[in-house]
Amino acid sequence: MPEPRWLDDDEFRAWIGYRRMRLLLDAQVSQDLTRESGLSAPDYDVLSALTSSEGHRRRLTELADRMLWSKSRLSRHIGRMEQRGLVAREGCETDARGSVIVLTEQGLRTIQEAAPGHVASVRRHLIDLLSPEQIDALGTIAETVLAHLAPGEDLRR
Amino acid sequence: MPEPRWLDDDEFRAWIGYRRMRLLLDAQVSQDLTRESGLSAPDYDVLSALTSSEGHRRRLTELADRMLWSKSRLSRHIGRMEQRGLVAREGCETDARGSVIVLTEQGLRTIQEAAPGHVASVRRHLIDLLSPEQIDALGTIAETVLAHLAPGEDLRR
DNA sequence: CCCATGTCGTTGACGTGTAAACAACTGTGA
DNA sequence: TCACAGTTGTTTACACGTCAACGACATGGG
Structure with missing residues (x-):
């Protein structure tokens, strides 16, 4: 095995900083979310993905692929959310x-009530701490990495 | 409740991009790690934290605080790593x-063998995709966020 | 039409994280 | 010195994710 190219100081700072930011930022944002709305981060992700889907509904497999969740995990999680009345299952007409997972009235109301606080939390702990140039840089970095890891994926809304 | 300041397009791109990058990058890097060394990402984190500790040892609570793990989680994880011979427990002399969790010979050897492949993976999926300016920007962004979330923490090695 | 093969979503068995309770121990103030 | 509130690490009960197996159904070739 050839001697590896170790990380220099700047690279190390970026990698460790990223890892630590990831740990703390995620913990803080999801804690805020849970405290203010009773939703866990995965709950919010599911509701969010459904909200931005046509007819507020989507096939389980599609949803799982998009979220990078296993079908098993999503099936179980949907089961729990179903019991809380946030989503419902419907049979698929063509298969x-x-x-088909559908957002319920209550699910829609819940995420609509949670969204303002969640956005405020994201602003408080990330967005509002950064300059417009940094926001732009972060977006570009993410796009670059994603172009490598998931070519052909579209992030725009 | 006042109308929230929603995210504009650039802010949205940065946040969603970050979240998606986080999801895919982490999955890829830890998959590489496990395939090449048999260590899970948490395993690596524990070994790494011990390696950079004085005497290759650290109190459980200290380790847990630093890693942002619960003591319970760390205690369980250490138990499993102990059975694999990667770490050992010692009583504390002053309390x-x-x-006290100690890195074993085998643990040291294991992380030393895993490190080159891990660094290569981090390079392949992140560092080598970015320009020096982007590396620097990412480091600064992380430092800014961490100064807010964990004031007084030191990331330098 | 029928069978082989593959996909969809669910489930059981298992590994692991969390929250709360716990015993053992520390350290401080009366 | 001693009661007692706090800390340390483990454990128990539970929540949740993964992997593999499964039944139900789809699809394409003979």
Whole structure:
């Protein structure tokens, strides 16, 4: 094995900083979210993905692929959210095996009530701490990495 | 409740990009790590934290605080790593309640063998994709966020 | 039409994280 | 010195994710 190219000081700072930011930022934002709305971060992700889907509904497999979750995990999580009345399952018309996940009235109301506080939290702990140039740089960095890891994916809304 | 300041397009791109990068990058790097060395990402984090500690040892609570893990989680994880011979527990001399976690010979060897591949993976999926300016920008962004979330913390090695 | 093969979503078994309770111990103030 | 509130690390009960197996169904070739 050839001697590896170790990280220099700047690279190390970026990598460790990223890892630590990831740890603390995620913990803080999801803690805020749970305290203010009773939703866990995964809950919010599911509701958010459904809200931005046509007809507020999506096939389980599609949803799982998009979220990078296993079908098993999503199926279980949907089961719990279903019991809380946030989503519902419907059969699929074109594929009798299929399951369609639908956002309920209550689910819609819940995420709409949670969104302002969540956005405020994201601003408080990330966005409002950065200059416009840094925001732009972060976006570009993410796009670069994602172009490598998931070519052909679209992030725009 | 006042109308929230929603995210504009650049801010949205940065936040969603960050979240998606986080998801894919972490999955890829830890998959590489596990395939090449048999260590999980948490395993690596523990070994890494011990390696950079004085005497390759640290009190359980200190380690847990630093890693942002619960003591319970760390205690369980250490138990499993102990069974694999990667770390060992010692009593604490100055506090009979205390437990000191020590890196074993095998643990040291294991992380030393894993490190080159891990660094290569980090390079491949992140560092080598970015310009020096982007590396620097990422480091600064992380420092800014961390100064807000964990004031007084030191990231330098 | 029928069978082989593959996909969809669910489930059981298992590994692991969390929250709360716990015993053992520390250190401080009366 | 001694009661007692706090800390340390472990454990128990539970929540949740993964992997593999499964039944139900879809799809394409003979």
